[in-house]
């Protein structure tokens with residue numbers, strides 16, 4: 001059962017919590033002060049299906065850049081702030097739709113109150129979060145190390161700091177690079193926290209390990225009904241984070257759009273270069289990410305058509321050729337070198 005008893009929070013024009021759909025978040029890795037590059041990257045993230053983007057705000061110039069970026073993008077922007085409360089206020093003045101701060105490192109209660117008051121004026125949500133790597137020393141000592149219980153205590157302390165400042169427009173995140181600790185932490189937190197949760201496995205690593213750790217961790221947490229926004233953290237292009245997050249959500253039945261690619265693992269029957277074909281098909285399909293279809297890329301004509309039956313469109317390889325299949329029916333036979341082009345033609349005819 002999906003958790004629908006959290007508060008509903010508005011981030012720009014998006015709504016999370018209270019049973020609303022889980023949204024995909026990513027973070028730019030450009031210099032926020034470089035408006036052109038940052039906008040270019042955000043537009044690519046939007047195209048891939050990103051719902052909310054986070055940009056780091058390291059100084060006054062970066063805070064000012066938010067205004068220029070906001071004019072050119074179409075999804076809500078979250079400003080990521082550390083240490084300097086003035087950056088949080090300036091980011092909001094320049095149009096940030098949400099801020100992410102650590103109330104514990106913003107410079108004391110008075111400065112936190114200033115930030116909360118600026119957020120309150122504009123009704124901007126504040127995300128507070130705990131990362132297992134930066135858990136307070138006294139909590140680590142008390143719990144005898146970094147533990148799920150300690151992370152939750154720290155997170156709830158920070159939530160209380162904002163609540164005591166008279167504000168409840170809050171999103172919470174607790175992150176650990178340890179998958180099972182992360183799962184346990186979310187289970188404990190969900191039982192105590194009335195606010196929407198942003199879920200991710202932090203520092204998950206490169207494409208391979210990051211995707212697997214995130215798939216397992218975020219997958220279990222969402223399956224337990226916990227989580228309102230997700231971020232797959234990858235050491236790499238953030239566009240890959242969004243694609244991976246979509247696959248996780250789609251696999252759990254929490255997202256219905258986008259293209260699902262089914263491809264066979266190849267075997268002794270494969271007589272075309274299926275691995276490179278799958279890559280080229282995947283790249284071609286990037287242009288059509290708004291479609292909601294299943295595409296099959298199968299290695300042979302023996303099992304291919306049968307296995308592709310469930311797909312909307314697909315290809316089954318033969319000896320130096322490919323059969324283009326729509327809804328289980330063979331509609332064309334083309335040379336191996338023409339498969340991607342033929343598949344794209346048929347896709348346009350049938351779905352655009």
Ligand code: SF4
Pocket residue numbers: 264265266267268269270298299300301302303304307
């Ligand atoms: S579809 Fe054909 S080539 Fe691919 S794994 Fe199955 S039998 Fe092998």
